Amino acid sequence: MPIELSATDRLRESGIRVTVPRRIIFQYLIDNKTHPTCDRIYNDLKDTNSSLSLATVYNVTEKLVQENLVNVFVAPDGEHHYDSITEFHGHLYCEQCMTIFDFKSKPDKIPDILKGAVIKSVSYMAVGHCPECAKKRK
Amino acid sequence: MPIELSATDRLRESGIRVTVPRRIIFQYLIDNKTHPTCDRIYNDLKDTNSSLSLATVYNVTEKLVQENLVNVFVAPDGEHHYDSITEFHGHLYCEQCMTIFDFKSKPDKIPDILKGAVIKSVSYMAVGHCPECAKKRK
DNA sequence: GATATAATTTATAGTAATTCTAAATTATGG
DNA sequence: CCATAATTTAGAATTACTATAAATTATATC
Numbered sequence: 062m063p064i065e066l067s068a069t070d071r072l073r074e075s076g077i078r079v080t081v082p083r084r085i086i087f088q089y090l091i092d093n094k095t096h097p098t099c100d101r102i103y104n105d106l107k108d109t110n111s112s113l114s115l116a117t118v119y120n121v122t123e124k125l126v127q128e129n130l131v132n133v134f135v136a137p138d139g140e141h142h143y144d145s146i147t148e149f150h151g152h153l154y155c156e157q158c159m160t161i162f163d164f165k166s167k168p169d170k171i172p173d174i175l176k177g178a179v180i181k182s183v184s185y186m187a188v189g190h191c192p193e194c195a196k197k198r199k
Numbered sequence: 200m201p202i203e204l205s206a207t208d209r210l211r212e213s214g215i216r217v218t219v220p221r222r223i224i225f226q227y228l229i230d231n232k233t234h235p236t237c238d239r240i241y242n243d244l245k246d247t248n249s250s251l252s253l254a255t256v257y258n259v260t261e262k263l264v265q266e267n268l269v270n271v272f273v274a275p276d277g278e279h280h281y282d283s284i285t286e287f288h289g290h291l292y293c294e295q296c297m298t299i300f301d302f303k304s305k306p307d308k309i310p311d312i313l314k315g316a317v318i319k320s321v322s323y324m325a326v327g328h329c330p331e332c333a334k335k336r337k
Numbered sequence: 338g339a340t341a342t343a344a345t346t347t348a349t350a351g352t353a354a355t356t357c358t359a360a361a362t363t364a365t366g367g
Numbered sequence: 368c369c370a371t372a373a374t375t376t377a378g379a380a381t382t383a384c385t386a387t388a389a390a391t392t393a394t395a396t397c
Contacts, residue, residue, distance in 0.1 A: 080346080164309060178325075180325050187320070
């Protein structure tokens, strides 16, 4: 069984300063694989971390993305969503309940026409209705 | 050779009212496969169509998406981009020149866990540097 | 452990994409 | 041509996100 590193350890490993906001936000993302937005993270953390600022959540999530500790993608709602699962997978965005579901998926090979391109990340987004919402619509 | 229907004919075919803004915006999207935003469409059309309003561009593009005449996707810039190519394909977003490149790609099968889901559209987005910008960086 | 300093956090103001609203205009069926 | 319902339009409102600058804090060095 591989040893799970804590948020703190993984921050230290990547060589950036370990601060309270970075620890709690990264740990929140590890614990909540619900693809939250900055606003969501802020609202869930502000009660137990009264000095936390929304601007800090924006700063920290951006830093975590730069350090490849989390992934970011823009959903059809136009908002940036954060994801501590960094392995490639697909997302289904349900237009009714606005939940984002994960599914297994392999990234496509980028074709020859784009040879020489540097790919930093890929995201696969399906838009529609999740099984539960689809059932309700019938 | 298949006969290319004009924007007007395709609007009429889909049963919605044919208006000047719908004709010129749809025709613009057919002619300009550059994944423009509403703002871009508006700025390119306003000089030759002085009564056109930005709000109308937002209204019309939304309607064209509803009627499946064009596709929409949200790029990493957080903006909605419109595309008159409705067949599935991948996009590469170049972070330097901010151009969006098309490439051939097949949509992934949505797995069993999401059986019952209704998929309305899918988009595959790679983020990085296009061949030209990648070369300049070296 | 105290201290210097550079990075980070924070509150607030600013920006820009998008949506809302309500009045004016226009497409279509009769 | 006329009625009417849909659409367009301008401008105000909203909101995700960014910029700014002062206060705070993590880390290296003594």
